[in-house]
Amino acid sequence: MPAPQKTVRRSLLVASATLLSLSLTAPAALAAPSPGPSASASPGAARSAAPPANMSTVGGTRLGQPGTQVNLASGVPVLPKDVTARSWIVADAESGEVLAAHNAHWRLAPASTLKMLFADTLLPKFPSSMTYKVAPEDLADVGAGSSLVGIKEDETYTVHDLWLGVFLRSGNDAVHVLSAMNDGLDKTVREMNEHAEELQALDTHVVSPDGYDAPGQVSSAYDLTLIARSGLQKKDFREYCSTLTAKFPGETKKNKKGRTVRETFEIQNTNRLLTGDYDITQYQGIAGVKNGNTTNAGATFTGVAERDGRVLLVTVMNPQKDEHNEVYKETARLFDWGFQAAGKVEPVGELVPPRGAVRSDGRPGATATAPADTGEAGGAAAGGTSRAPVASAATESGSTGMGIALGIAGGLLVLLVGGTFLVNRRWPLPDLVRRRR
Known part of the structure; x- marks a missing residue:
């Protein structure tokens, strides 16, 4: 590895968790099967199709080649043999270095991992304390069988509540409500596609902002990794994607005493590397990001983890082995390989900066600006919302501290200032401080 890319190192405080035995009630699927086939994949034959001979070469020529790309040499561990995904990247x-990849630019259905792009696009638009009353039309186009957080018509939610619903429960209902606040699905889809182009995620085409299967909706392991890397530079994105459990507002009802009350219910993250499950343990150092599962996409997942001061991103799309939690098991194997290989293996490509970004090595980009690190968005979307949000400083839903990102001293951090995207430098990931049972 080039030495300059390894000079800025700061260890992140990550406490190892005891194994969590959470009784999760979330369904495994994070978006609904589509009634029609996707342009990128369909059940059966399409899933077994070979990758295109010519794919994008963004990030390096080898990343556009089909098959596994890795530079094995003396001292470099052998890749795990039991990885069956159609596409993956480590x-x-x-630094942005791609340590290994397999069909990195294969354009496949992304499922709910596409919600990372939704969040990276819309998070800066609305402050977390803003409240919004849901109208029936906001939920009219939610696909049949979608994963839902449980939003009710004519109830009021904070933006904080809605983002918890997006990240923890992969709630398509929450996506549609936030899209309504952004003046509709069409505008949201357009902005997501524009943002993908800005990030140079050129394999990505958005049709439905929630990741629900739709003809022509595609992304790639490379693009999802770029998108995750961009999103993780936002403080609120980091906090939401690393939250294990939270309290979500329920329906307003009258209790037995005739009083109007609104109780909360617990929602839990469906990312099994964060929570663990009966056949998989919580992954040491995991800090997000997003999972998905649809008929056309199969299981998809992008994760970020830290170990010994090194932060890796892994994306896995559509494992062919039909076992419970297989996408997480294959991701864990690739993380293990990456942490062993980092510093030893010669990279096969790089994660490119956004267009117009200023790199830490001084090389310029093209024209667009990158998102700044945000703790809380500063205002609403330009042009307002379809209905004025309720102006109130509502209390945010309580969320447990097990997976919440903690503040890290700013002096050692590299922030995004003045629209510049400082690649090859570290941004603050959550310290995963867990409670022991």
Whole structure:
């Protein structure tokens, strides 16, 4: 590895968790099967199709080649043999180096991992304390069988509540409500496609902002990794994607005493590398990001983890082995390989900066600006919302501290200032401080 890319190192405080035995009630699927086939994949034959001979070469020529790309040499561990995904990538989140990849630019259905792009696009638009009353038309186009957080018509939610619903429960209902606040699905889809182009995620085409299967909706392991890397530079994105459990507002009802009350219910993250499950343990150092599962996409997942001061991103799309939690098991194997190989293996490509970004090595980009690190968005979307949000400083839903990102001293952090995207440098990931049972 080039030495300059390894000079800025700061260890992140990550406490190892005891194994969590959560009784999760979330369904495995994070978006609904589509009634029609996707342009990128369909059940059966399409899933077994070979990758195109010519794919995008963004990030390096080898990343556009079909098959596994890795530079094995003396001292470099052999890749795990039991990885069956159609496409995957292992990258250093700090330097942007791609350590290994398999069909990295194969355009496939992304499922709910596409919600990372939705969040990276819309998070800066609305402050977390803003409240919004849901109208029936906001939920009219939610696909049949979608994963839902449980939003009710004519109830009021904070933006904080809605983002918890997006990240923890992969709630398509929450996506549609936030899209309504952004003046509709069409505008949201357009902005997501524009943002994908800005990030140079050129394999990605958005049709439905929630990741629900739709003809022509595609992304790639490379693009999802770029998108995750961009999103993780936002403080609120980091906090939401690393939250294990939270309290979500229920329906307003009258209790037995005739009083109007609104109780909360617990929602839990469906990312099994964060929570663990009966056949998989919580992954040491995991800090997000997003999972998905549809008929056309199969299981998809992008994760970020830290170990010994090194942060890796892994994306896995559509494992062919039909076992419970297989996408997480294959991701864990690739993380293990990446942490062993980092510093030893010669990269096969890189995660490119957004267009117009200023790199830490001084090389310029093209024209667009990158998102700044945000703790809380500063205002609403330009042009307002379809209905004025309720102006109130509502209390945010309580969320447990097990997976919440903690503040890290700013002096050692590299922030995004003045629209510049400082690649090859570290941004603050959550310290995963867990409670022991």
